Amino acid sequence: MIATLLGGMVASPWMRAALSYGAIALSVLLFLLALRRSGELTGRLAERLETTEKAHDVQRRMLEAAARCLRDRNELAERLRDGQF
DSSP: OHHHHHHHHHHSHHHHHHHHHHHHHHHHHHHHHHHHHHHHHHHHHHHHHHHHHHHHHHHHHHHHHHHHSOOSHHHHHHHHHHTOO
16 A cells, blocks of 8 residues: 555656655755754864863963972072062
């Protein structure tokens, strides 16, 4: 029964053209949906990269500040005597 109906649809030239255009439209739609999903993923990855770069910048500044800090009381006293602090 179903095979007869499908065979009758495929036998008609108009139906074959409609099915081929439908298949083309479906494939284009699926391609666009996949492209959208890929764009969303790329956006999330870019946001994650930006956040990681900010965190690394903060850590770098903290390390630089720690490298410039005073080591002991004597160094603090010397800086205060010299007027550099």
